[in-house]
Amino acid sequence: MTATNTLLTVDGIELKEALRRNQARQKRKAFLLVAPLLLFISVGFFLPIMDMLRRSTENRLIVENLPLTIVALSEWDASSALLPGEPAFRAIAKDLVKAQKLRRATQLGQRLNYELSGTSSLFRTSGRKMAGLIPEAEKTAYKETLIEFDQRWGDIELWRVIRRFSGSVVADYYLAALDMKRDFETNEVEILPREERVYVRLFGRTVMISLWITLMTLLLGFPIALLIARLPTRQGNLLLVLVLLPFWTSLLVRTTSWIVLLQQQGVVNDILVAVGLIGEDARLRMIYNTIGTVIAMTHILLPFMVLPLYSVMKNISPSYMRAAISLGAHPISAFWKVYFPNTIPGIGAGAIMVFVLAIGYYITPELVGGRTGVFISNRIAYHISSSLNWGLAAALGVALLIIVITIYWIYDKFVGIDNIRLG
Amino acid sequence: MDNENFVEFENIQKSYDGESLIVKNLNLSVKRGEFLTLLGPSGSGKTTCLLMLAGFEAPTAGNIKLEGKILDSIPPHQRDIGLVFQNYALFPHMTVVENLAFPLKVRGMQKEDIDKKIDQTLDMVRLTKLRSRKPAQLSGGQQQRVAVARALIFDPKLVLMDEPLSALDKNLRDQMQLEIREIHEQVGITIVYVTHDQAEAMTMSSRIVVFDDGIVQQVDPPTKIYEKPRSAFVAQFVGENNCLDGIVDKVNGQTCTVELLSGEKIQTKNSDNSPKGTQVLVSLRPERVKITKSEKGLDGCGNIVRGKLKEKIFLGDKMRARFNACQKENFVVNVTNKEGGEKAIETEPGQEMWLGWSVDDCCALQKGKK
Numbered sequence: 001m002t003a004t005n006t007l008l009t010v011d012g013i014e015l016k017e018a019l020r021r022n023q024a025r026q027k028r029k030a031f032l033l034v035a036p037l038l039l040f041i042s043v044g045f046f047l048p049i050m051d052m053l054r055r056s057t058e059n060r061l062i063v064e065n066l067p068l069t070i071v072a073l074s075e076w077d078a079s080s081a082l083l084p085g086e087p088a089f090r091a092i093a094k095d096l097v098k099a100q101k102l103r104r105a106t107q108l109g110q111r112l113n114y115e116l117s118g119t120s121s122l123f124r125t126s127g128r129k130m131a132g133l134i135p136e137a138e139k140t141a142y143k144e145t146l147i148e149f150d151q152r153w154g155d156i157e158l159w160r161v162i163r164r165f166s167g168s169v170v171a172d173y174y175l176a177a178l179d180m181k182r183d184f185e186t187n188e189v190e191i192l193p194r195e196e197r198v199y200v201r202l203f204g205r206t207v208m209i210s211l212w213i214t215l216m217t218l219l220l221g222f223p224i225a226l227l228i229a230r231l232p233t234r235q236g237n238l239l240l241v242l243v244l245l246p247f248w249t250s251l252l253v254r255t256t257s258w259i260v261l262l263q264q265q266g267v268v269n270d271i272l273v274a275v276g277l278i279g280e281d282a283r284l285r286m287i288y289n290t291i292g293t294v295i296a297m298t299h300i301l302l303p304f305m306v307l308p309l310y311s312v313m314k315n316i317s318p319s320y321m322r323a324a325i326s327l328g329a330h331p332i333s334a335f336w337k338v339y340f341p342n343t344i345p346g347i348g349a350g351a352i353m354v355f356v357l358a359i360g361y362y363i364t365p366e367l368v369g370g371r372t373g374v375f376i377s378n379r380i381a382y383h384i385s386s387s388l389n390w391g392l393a394a395a396l397g398v399a400l401l402i403i404v405i406t407i408y409w410i411y412d413k414f415v416g417i418d419n420i421r422l423g
Numbered sequence: 424m425d426n427e428n429f430v431e432f433e434n435i436q437k438s439y440d441g442e443s444l445i446v447k448n449l450n451l452s453v454k455r456g457e458f459l460t461l462l463g464p465s466g467s468g469k470t471t472c473l474l475m476l477a478g479f480e481a482p483t484a485g486n487i488k489l490e491g492k493i494l495d496s497i498p499p500h501q502r503d504i505g506l507v508f509q510n511y512a513l514f515p516h517m518t519v520v521e522n523l524a525f526p527l528k529v530r531g532m533q534k535e536d537i538d539k540k541i542d543q544t545l546d547m548v549r550l551t552k553l554r555s556r557k558p559a560q561l562s563g564g565q566q567q568r569v570a571v572a573r574a575l576i577f578d579p580k581l582v583l584m585d586e587p588l589s590a591l592d593k594n595l596r597d598q599m600q601l602e603i604r605e606i607h608e609q610v611g612i613t614i615v616y617v618t619h620d621q622a623e624a625m626t627m628s629s630r631i632v633v634f635d636d637g638i639v640q641q642v643d644p645p646t647k648i649y650e651k652p653r654s655a656f657v658a659q660f661v662g663e664n665n666c667l668d669g670i671v672d673k674v675n676g677q678t679c680t681v682e683l684l685s686g687e688k689i690q691t692k693n694s695d696n697s698p699k700g701t702q703v704l705v706s707l708r709p710e711r712v713k714i715t716k717s718e719k720g721l722d723g724c725g726n727i728v729r730g731k732l733k734e735k736i737f738l739g740d741k742m743r744a745r746f747n748a749c750q751k752e753n754f755v756v757n758v759t760n761k762e763g764g765e766k767a768i769e770t771e772p773g774q775e776m777w778l779g780w781s782v783d784d785c786c787a788l789q790k791g792k793k
Contacts, residue, residue, distance in 0.1 A: 319512035325499050326477055326506035327526035328577060334500070337525075341516045 049401075056394035059170045061111050062162070065099045066092065070166040078163045079185055083156055089142035092162075093130055100127040114389055115161045115172070115184075122152045160184035173395035199379070199396065206376045207403065209293055210358035214305075216298040217354050218347065221305035225346075228306075229313035243306050251300065255364045258296040262286040262368075288370025296368050301357055305350035312346030348415050356404055376400055428491070429455040429613055430476065430581065435485035437471050437637075445471050447637040449485070453581070453615060458607050460616045460624040463634030464660070469617045472634075473583050476615065478502050489580060505574030505582035509589055511566045513558035519545075519569050520554045526577040540576060547606065548572045564595045571603060581613040588623065600626045621661045625649070633657045651694070655788045658706035663757070665712075667705040667749055671697050671787065681705055681787050685750035690725045692786040703787040709757040711784035714744065715777050716770060724779030730754055732772050735765075742767035748778055 007015035063070065068091035076084040099105040109123025129149065137145040146153040164184050165172075175181055179197040180189055191197075224243065228236045246254060261267045264283045272278045286292055316339065324334035362377040369378065376396060383393035411417065430453035437446040446468040453459050461469035474480040476487055478499030487494045494502060513522050520541055527537045545551045548568040558566055567587060574582050584603075588596045604627050607614055618624055624631050625645045633640040633648065633656070641653040652658035659666060669681040672688060679693040681703060691705050713721055721727050730748025739760065746754040756778065758767040770776055 317510060317512060319508045319510060320514060322477075322479055322499075323506060323508060323512035323573075324514070324525070325479075326502075326504060327529065327573065328500050328503070329525070329529045330500055333529065338514050342514075 052394045052397050054394075055390055056173050056398050057169050057171065058391065059165055059168055061104075061108060062165045063168050065102075065104050065108050066095045066162065066166075068092075069095050069162060073159065073163045073166060076159070076163065078160045078187070081156070083143070083154065084159050086141055086143050088159070089146050089153070090137075093134060093137060093142055093146065096123070096127050096130045097134065100130060110388070112158075112161060112165075114176075114392070115165065116157055118152060119158065119161075122150055122158075126150060126153075157184060173391040174399070176392050177395040177399050199376070199399075202374075202376050202379055203399065203403065205290075205372075206359055206400075209290060209297075209373070209375070210355050212294050213297045213301060213358045214351050214355045216294065217302050217305035218351060220298065221302055221309055221350065222343075222347075225306050225309035225313055228310050229316075230318075240310065243303055246300065247303055251363060252367075254300055255296055255367050258292070258299070259287055259368060262292060262295065263288075287368050288373070290369075290373045292368040292370065293365045293373035293375075296364050297358055297361060300364060301354045304353045304357060308349035308353065309343065309346040312343055312349070316342045344415075348411070352408070352411060355407065359404060360400065426455040428452045429489070430615070431486075431488040432472070432476075433486045433488065435472070435475065435482045435487065437468070437475060437480065438483045444483075444637055446475075446482075449637075449639060451632060451639060451642065453613060454630075456611050456613055457629040458604070458614045458616065458627055460618060460628035460631045461634055462618060462621060462624040462631050462661070465619055467634040468637040469632075469634045470585055473585055473615065473617050477504050477506050477583055503577075503580045505577070505579035507567075507570050507574045507582065507584040507587045509586045511558070511570040511587075511590075513566055513569055513573070515558055518555050518557055519550060519561070522558070522569060523573050523576050526573065530577060544572045544576045547609070548602075563591050564599060567591065567599060568602070571606065575606070575610060575612065579612070581615060584614060584616045586618055587616075589618075589620070596623070597626075603627065625661075631661075633660060635660070651786075652706060652788065653694070655704045655706070655790060658704070658786075658788060663709050663755060665707045665709060665751070665754055667707065667751065668790075669703055669705055669787075671699050671701045671703055674699055678782055679787060683749050687728055687749055689785070690782045692783065694786040695789045697787060697789050702790045704790055705785050705787050707780060707785040709743070709755040710741075710759070712756040712778050712780045714756055714758070714768065715779070718777050721777055721779030723781065725782035726785070727777060727779040729775055730778050731775055732768075732770055734772055735768055737765070744768055746776070746778065754778070 009015055009018045011018075069088060072088040072091035073084055076088065096105055099108055105127030106120070106124050109120040109127070112123065113120035126146075126149065133145055133149055152158065161184055164182065164187070172182060175189060177199050179192045179200045181192060182189055224239070228239045228243070230236075231239065259266070263269070264285065264287075266287075268286065269278075269283045273280055273283065278284065286295065320338050320342065321331075321334055324338040325331055329337065359375075360377055361375060362381060365373055365375045366378050366381070369375070377400070380393045380396045380400075383389045383396070408417075432449045432451040435446055435449040436444055438444050449468075449472065451472075461472060463469045471480060475482050476494075478494065478497065481495070489502070489504075514525065517525065523541045523544060524537050527540060532540075541554075542551075545554055548571065550565065550568055550572070553561060553565060558569070561569065570587065571584075574584075587603075588599050591599060600623055603614075607627075616624075616627065625648075628645055630642060630644055631648050632642045635656050641648060641657045643651075643653075648657060648661050652661065655666065658664050667681075667683050667689070669683040669689070671679050671693070672682040673680040674693060674697075677693060678690055679697070681689050681691055683689060683705070689705060695701075695703075697703055713724060715721055718727065728748050730746035732744060733747055733752075734745040736743040736745075737760075741760050742758045742765075744756045744758065746756060748754040760767050
């Protein structure tokens with residue numbers, strides 16, 4: 001048969017075409033059902049992430065407010081030991097006057113202060129006075145006038161920083177997020193001295209504590225899920241409600257009650273002292289540190305481990321265990337070789353859920369983490385609400401996003417994402 | 424070794440809640456090499472018996488012996504009893520070969536021996552081509568064959584099967600019945616089989632144990648169960664049956680005369696040796712009844728009654744006719760389809776006919792006897 005044999009319906013329409021028309025209606029319906037959520041997600045989730053990506057590299061504040069300076073500095077060799085010439089000083093004076101009118105000078109100084117401390121106050125004072133200095137500077141020279149007004153204008157580092165940040169896209173927030181900086185003289189990337197490194201260690205700690213929390217929820221959740229799955233429905237449901245009970249209590253209440261329990265003058269310590277297990281002077285430090293974060297977050301995230309485990313276990317037929325035992329396996333060996341492997345999809349689902357929730361957790365580590373138990377998200381929040389370094393906060397956020405995606409990828413590679421089952 | 428009493432249930436009682444007995448005083452022995460089927464409606468205690476034998480339930484009272492040894496203290500994994508489940512219970516994370524290797528590995532067999540044994544077994548159940556598939560990639564019938572193979576591969580002392588075919592469709596079920604029977608004949612192993620399907624029990628068993636309400640009603644080969652039911656329950660549960668209520672009017676040696684509720688008097692075998700005045704059920708198989716348009720065709724029939732034909736149902740191999748006779752709305756007669764089409768019964772519904780059967784084809788069973 002050489003001719004292509006297209007199937008026709010009774011009406012003579014091509015079968016594929018008829019089927020397509022048939023399904024188009026259904027697809028339209030399906031799309032309409034999804035549309036509100038799609039809109040919500042793109043506005044509430046996708047766009048903010050895009051914005052975060054943009055902010056982590058943007059440099060608009062400097063580029064827009066120092067246009068003349070950037071042009072004037074373009075000729076200057078930053079690696080030379082000489083200050084830039086008169087035109088650059090004149091340009092920055094003009095730029096500052098304009099920025100002051102727009103009330104941006106202080107903001108600009110704060111931005112440059114991330115790169116070179118002291119710049120904030122320099123820009124604040126100079127911004128206020130600059131308009132008054134210009135007539136004199138016009139008569140003599142801008143360079144001398146400015147340096148006379150504040151000698152920090154004669155610091156070559158300041159000019160190198162401005163020169164460095166004259167592009168519209170910069171990677172320096174990411175360098176900061178990875179505890180690195182650029183030497184503005186040689187333009188080389190170097191790692192910060194040990195005592196100044198913050199973020200890499202914090203990322204490492206966040207991942208480690210999250211892994212601990214995941215492990216703890218698994219160790220505590222597995223037997224409970226097993227018990228609930230094996231109990232008769234009535235009792236099982238009752239236990240399940242108890243497991244879910246924390247969900248119905250405010251997160252803050254749960255977290256602060258751990259403070260009450262675990263602090264040094266708290267319930268647990270009081271009991272231990274009263275029983276005589278520890279001395280009055282040796283009360284345990286169980287809160288405001290890593291232990292506190294692990295305990296409180298294990299408690300809070302436990303249901304996310306128990307639920308997928310339970311729903312997977314509920315679907316494992318009890319006859320598997322019976323079959324394994326009847327085939328001669330000791331009950332313990334039957335459990336490990338037959339029952340346990342079938343719970344892995346539930347373990348995977350629970351572990352990923354707990355880990356991903358933990359790694360981005362904010363409120364609980366903030367309240368009970370103290371100095372050693374805080375997460376990267378607490379640092380991000382600090383940069384957003386206190387230091388106002390949104391660019392760095394965005395870069396840290398992107399780094400966190402990359403870590404989560406990487407872990408997801410590793411999981412998919414070695415366990416397989418299809419292996420996740422919620423029931 | 425005593426082949427007659429390979430497995431013995433002695434005065435077994437089982438209760439789950441301490442209030443009612445699921446199994447009431449079971450005494451039963453299984454012969455070595457036989458295919459014994461426990462047949463009964465759901466909830467009659469047959470699966471419980473199987474679980475007790477396998478060791479997953481403990482008898483509340485009494486002993487179970489295997490080869491003369493009391494099983495009580497032996498945990499299920501040391502009993503050497505193969506088990507085939509209704510839902511197959513193949514391990515979903517293992518391939519066919521891994522499933523079959525499981526019982527051999529836990530017994531610490533050498534790898535070469537395991538491979539050899541698996542090859543043999545796969546050959547026996549004709550699954551060699553599917554050896555590296557996971558259970559989810561097999562059809563129901565194939566899964567069932569793997570499950571049977573897995574229960575046989577470690578040469579257990581006996582194999583228990585708990586309604587293993589109930590999840591299959593009818594054609595496949597019929598085919599699997601024959602296959603399991605064939606395997607049983609080939610291997611010569613003792614099989615205890617649980618089912619609620621009486622046709623399945625008939626097809627496969629050397630002996631059938633009919634259960635009802637935790638009590639054994641009859642233990643006999645299939646033909647005897649069908650032809651000589653010992654109680655009204657067995658007569659009704661195994662095969663089709665017309666049960667006519669009546670009272671024994673006169674006893675004549677092995678037979679008796681029963682006066683039916685409708686007033687007709689019937690000659691029948693007196694299976695329970697019931698004395699005069701006993702309430703009995705007369706059991707009569709539908710295929711034993713002859714029907715004619717006039718009384719003449721029924722020479723030699725010990726019992727003749729008149730009935731009104733209500734309905735004819737064509738079933739292919741036979742024609743089923745429902746009569747209104749002996750005050751029963753549902754007096755069923757089966758006529759084999761030998762001549763084709765509608766010829767088995769040409770009379771139209773609504774007309775009167777004569778029904779006749781011989782004295783040997785019916786029996787009077789005491790009502791409510793357990």
